[in-house]
Amino acid sequence: MSLRIVLADDHARMRGRVRAALEASGCDVVGEGASAEDAVRLAVEHRPDVALLDIHMPGNGIQAARGITKAAPEVVVVMLTQSAEDDDLFDSLRAGASGYLLKGTDPATLADTLRGVLDGEAAMPPRLVARIMDEFRAPAKRRFARRSVAAAKLSAREWEVMQLLGEGLTTDEVSKRLFLSATTVRVHVSSVLKKLRVKDREAAFRLLREE
Structure with missing residues (x-):
């Protein structure tokens, strides 16, 4: 063809x-x-x-x-x-x-x-x-546990960014929702991964969903 x-x-x-x-x-x-x-x-x-x-x-x-x-x-x-x-x-x-x-x-x-x-x-x-x-196996729109050990390590802005990404928004959509540049959103995600000592955001989502 x-x-x-x-x-x-x-x-x-x-x-x-x-x-x-x-x-x-x-x-x-x-x-x-x-x-x-x-x-x-x-x-x-x-x-x-x-x-x-x-x-x-x-x-x-x-x-x-x-x-x-x-x-x-x-x-x-x-x-x-x-x-x-x-x-x-x-x-x-x-x-x-x-x-x-x-x-x-x-x-x-x-x-x-x-x-x-x-x-x-x-x-x-x-x-x-x-x-x-x-990603498919994870409960896509289940909200994160705000009082979890993982969440306590994050700033308020980092929490907002990860919560929106966890709800299925793209990086660009999060940047528009929070009036940030896409680069700043990525910086926040990188900071979260470092704080939680994980390699990717899916692993971070799993930690943040734990009670």
Whole structure:
């Protein structure tokens, strides 16, 4: 099956490698961009099968995913990124991405992976699947125990940030709700992880939900 693809990444060399691999596998790259704005515009203009997006490009790929999902909902969004951070993974999925691939993925397998996504298959490295399973198993909207030992270690602002993230809001949504920058939200999350001595925010959520 020949796929029509829009590719957005601010690294021209990376775009070139990905485009070459896709075209070698019979795909048609109908548009290339270097920013979130480019990605949304090209997706709306060309209505490809797949929009393949970097996260850390001007305007942010997660915002592009959200914009494409809203403006061209028939386009399947897949992230192709270097980031294995929980924030980026979960925020991408909440923004409408159907797949999350790391840039270490073998380029020769990329086209088949994207075809699989269109057929309803998961597109995610195995080491990230466990994080999704942890999130699924956790009581998503159960409120944290404010009097827990873990909660006592946090500042009031850190508590607010983690509570909203635990309720399913994205980093950008929390920043807007609390009138903070997304960077500040991430700083608060990093501080919480350090205080609770855990590696990721899902582990922090589990501690904060303990009575």
